[in-house]
Amino acid sequence: MLPLALSLLLAALQRVPPIEPWRLASPELLACSDDGRPPVRWPPTRLDYDVQCVVLEYRVELAGTLPDADELVLLLVGVHQDASVDLDGIRIRDGVPRERRTLAFTPVLIPIASGLIGPGPIRLRIEARVRGAAEAPARIRAAYLGPSDALSTWHLRYLMLQEGGARAAVLLMAAMLLFLVPIAALGPPNPSLRWYAITIVLAVLYLLMFATTWRPLPAGIWLIAMMASQCFALAAFARMSDHELGVPPRASPLILAGVAAVLLSIAPMWAGLGTRIGLDVAGRLLLLLILVDLVVRWWGSRHRAAIPDARWFVGGIALLLVLAVSDSLHLLGRGRWPAIAYLLHFGILYLVALMFVALIVRLLAALRDSARSRQTLALALAERTRELTAEFALRREAEAARMLAEERQRILRDMHDGVGGQLVALVNQIEEGSVSRDELAVEMRRTLEDLRLMVDSLDPACADLSVALGMLRRRVASTLGGSNITVRWATSHLPDLPPVPPATVLHVLRIAQEAIANALRHADARTIGIDADWADGVFALRIADDGRGGAAIGAGRGLVHMLERAQTIGATLALESDSSGTRVSLQLPLRAEPGRDGAPEPFGAAPQDDRPVARSRTRSNRSDPGRNE
Amino acid sequence: MAQGDSRVERLAGTRVLVVEDEARTRRRLAAVIDRDRQLTLADAVGTLGEADAALDRSLPDLVLLDLGLPDGNGVRLIHRLQREGAPTEVLVISVMGDEASVLAAIEAGAAGYLLKDSTDAEVLAAIRQVLEGGAPLSPSIAVHLMRRLKRPSHAPAACETALTPRETELLRLIAKGLSYEEVAEVMGLRHSTVATYAKIVYRKLQVHGRAEAAFEAMQLGLVGGRGPGG
Structure with a gap:
């Protein structure tokens, strides 16, 4: 039986050696059964049981010879503290109304005059007031007769066992409570979990008050807690079974029934009557109803699906059923078994323990499931990662190859159109003899300059336009040499600019160089000012001279090329030319890319297609063909 | 470039070794150095082997060094000079877009670089800069x-x-x-x-x-x- 197992477990937990008094020579056993079992199993010879009081009569025989001692003591375990005890018709203990908050079943130690006990069987009559349904009917669990000093020790031990056992029970309950947390967190949402939790909390409260001297609340509250916990336990049990059986839960009728039962059971108490019978009848009836319901439901849905915890339910139901029937029969005066009514107080414990086991089973299943699914998931994830990595590598490779091919194409086209074309033209001119030595040198130098621009544009450092302009500045400075034209650069304040692709660099450099060359060659300027800015995501480059002006788009190929270049890189080019000079202004959208530290790559990462294509616009105040280029 | 007299004096008689495999460039550089009255052309060679031999004979004050030589990389020569603790300065002769090898040479111990297509004046300016304890730097x-x-x-x-x-x-x-x-x-x-x-x-x-x-x-x-x- 579970309570016995539990007691043994608690005893073991407390490290108190189990008390086996019937095997001791001294103190002598007062009574003993034939097969050596402890007297706890002995039924009273007579049990009067009404709403107010319980009377038990035992006819016991001494198991051995009386010890030769001046002062004998009778130790009774399992009787109410306020019970009056008669020995062979002589009162040896008066029923003292006990304190409201003291333990009901504290072992009782009664001094006995030595002449009182003679040979032969003795008659013990115990009469106790019943002070509410929470108190189990008294009966002797063990009785000892012996010298007072020895029995006092035993007395103490019993107390310790009881208190320690209660503590252990509380610990166990707390462990069960804690156990609910991972279940609730882990498993699928199970509506009955809340019910378990309430049940266990109430059970803990109930046990605390039942098994210890702790009485923080009046007996009425205790009673309500006990009944409520039983109701909740049953409800939880029902809900769990509903859940397992896959039928819709029926919480409200159960709660109603539970509340009704509680009210029913405490009503007689309030009416000043004894509560034992009413409570028991109501409680057990409710229990029976629910059990029958559960069995019917389980039976009905047995074939529907496999229920993993079914055997636990069946076991629990059967156990409760037996207890309930036995208890009920006993109440009706037809009980053949000992008063199990007392044990039924542990009914709630059975339920909780059953839930506990069921929860463990479920937790293990959930853990198994989750481990399995985690493993499957990890495998699938690894597989997918592999696939994606391979795919990504392939794509990156393809992309790199594509970009490289494009860049190569661009450079080839550039060389063919630029340096190559110029060289071919020069060769033709030389062969025709139509070019002078000086002209040749100038042309060659121009070709070389163009080649330098190309090479510069491919330098990773020049992906920063400010550096590219710096390279141009150096070149222009060395070209100008001793000429009396002043070139003022206002570019040193530029910050590090976001990297752009080589093609963009080359176009910007060529536009700038073309504008400077135009100013040098055609404008008859004394000063050329070049300034650049980067603000609000726009890179602005202005080349202004103080020459004659008169430049216009379309008048010469140089400006048309500049415009085309600007269009290609998504920039806008504006031209103003009047008598105060010519001003070329280039505006290129240039945004810092988030997540880049500004380190340019050999081939800039920003494809031109990504840029917003800005309108090219040109302004010309005065058109004067023949003055451009 | 404005220079004090002492500096001119110090520069006088500076011996320069030209190591360049391309004959036309070598000749031009040699001529530029020869024409300058402060510089003396120690030798003008076309391979690493010849350069080594020239260094064995006597240490120049300055070496104009091309990196891509037929019998090896010019950096080897820089390493040799570094190992020997020679006071010789090295100017690397570089072509456009060759910043990577210039940097490698500087890391090895070169004092600077000289663009192959520099004008005569630029060549002399770069040499003077190095001899004065400076170094040329491009953007x-x-x-x-x-x-x-x-x-x-x-x-x-x-x-x-x-x-x-x-x-x-x-x-x-x-x-x-x-x-x-x-x-x-x-x-x-x-x-x-x-x-x-x-x-x-x-x-x-x-x-x-x-x-x-x-x-x-x-x-x-x-x-x-x-x-x-x-």
Whole structure:
């Protein structure tokens, strides 16, 4: 039986050696059964049981010879503290109304005059007031007769066992409570979990008050807690079974029934009557109803699906059923078994323990499931990662190859159109003899300059336009040499600019160089000012001279090329030319890319297609063909 | 370029070795040096072997060195001079778009570079700059230097070789295309000081390169990392 197992477990937990008094020579056993079992199993010879009081009569025989001692003591375990005890018709203990908050079943130690006990069987009559349904009917669990000093020790031990056992029970309950947390967190949402939790909390409260001297609340509250916990336990049990059986839960009728039962059971108490019978009848009836319901439901849905915890339910139901029937029969005066009514107080414990086991089973299943699914998931994830990595590598490779091919194409086209074309033209001119030595040198130098621009544009450092302009500045400075034209650069304040692709660099450099060359060659300027800015995501480059002006788009190929270049890189080019000079202004959208530290790559990462294509616009105040280029 | 008399005197008789495999360039450089009255042409050779032989005969003050030689990379010659602790300065002859090898040469110990298509005046200016303790710096190379020396490195000597704010500012201005004169004006320095700064930065790159190599070797377990005896 579970309570016995539990007691043994608690005893073991407390490290108190189990008390086996019937095997001791001294103190002598007062009574003993034939097969050596402890007297706890002995039924009273007579049990009067009404709403107010319980009377038990035992006819016991001494198991051995009386010890030769001046002062004998009778130790009774399992009787109410306020019970009056008669020995062979002589009162040896008066029923003292006990304190409201003291333990009901504290072992009782009664001094006995030595002449009182003679040979032969003795008659013990115990009469106790019943002070509410929470108190189990008294009966002797063990009785000892012996010298007072020895029995006092035993007395103490019993107390310790009881208190320690209660503590252990509380610990166990707390462990069960804690156990609910991972279940609730882990498993699928199970509506009955809340019910378990309430049940266990109430059970803990109930046990605390039942098994210890702790009485923080009046007996009425205790009673309500006990009944409520039983109701909740049953409800939880029902809900769990509903859940397992896959039928819709029926919480409200159960709660109603539970509340009704509680009210029913405490009503007689309030009416000043004894509560034992009413409570028991109501409680057990409710229990029976629910059990029958559960069995019917389980039976009905047995074939529907496999229920993993079914055997636990069946076991629990059967156990409760037996207890309930036995208890009920006993109440009706037809009980053949000992008063199990007392044990039924542990009914709630059975339920909780059953839930506990069921929860463990479920937790293990959930853990198994989750481990399995985690493993499957990890495998699938690894597989997918592999696939994606391979795919990504392939794509990156393809992309790199594509970009490289494009860049190569661009450079080839550039060389063919630029340096190559110029060289071919020069060769033709030389062969025709139509070019002078000086002209040749100038042309060659121009070709070389163009080649330098190309090479510069491919330098990773020049992906920063400010550096590219710096390279141009150096070149222009060395070209100008001793000429009396002043070139003022206002570019040193530029910050590090976001990297752009080589093609963009080359176009910007060529536009700038073309504008400077135009100013040098055609404008008859004394000063050329070049300034650049980067603000609000726009890179602005202005080349202004103080020459004659008169430049216009379309008048010469140089400006048309500049415009085309600007269009290609998504920039806008504006031209103003009047008598105060010519001003070329280039505006290129240039945004810092988030997540880049500004380190340019050999081939800039920003494809031109990504840029917003800005309108090219040109302004010309005065058109004067023949003055451009 | 304004120079004091003492400097002219110091430059006088400077012996220059030209190592260049392309005959036309070699001849032009040799002629430029020959024409200058302060410089003396020690020799003009076309291979590493010949250069080694020339160095064995006598150490020049300056070597104009092409890197891509028929019998090997010119950097080997720089390593040799470094090993021997020779006071000889090396100017690398570079073509356009060859910043990577110029940087490698500077890291090995070269004092600077000289563009192959420089005018005669530019060649002489670069040589003088080096002899005066300076170094030529292009915008592109300035950017590379900033990146190499600014980036937090795991190398133990990173602190020693990290750029000072002043050096960073100088490199930044150079990167925007300012000449040494313009930089000097902006930063309120003497022109020669700017050139010296450039040289210091080159040395830092050299030290940085060595430290990094040492660190990597240590990581690879090539040399012992414990104790000064290592």
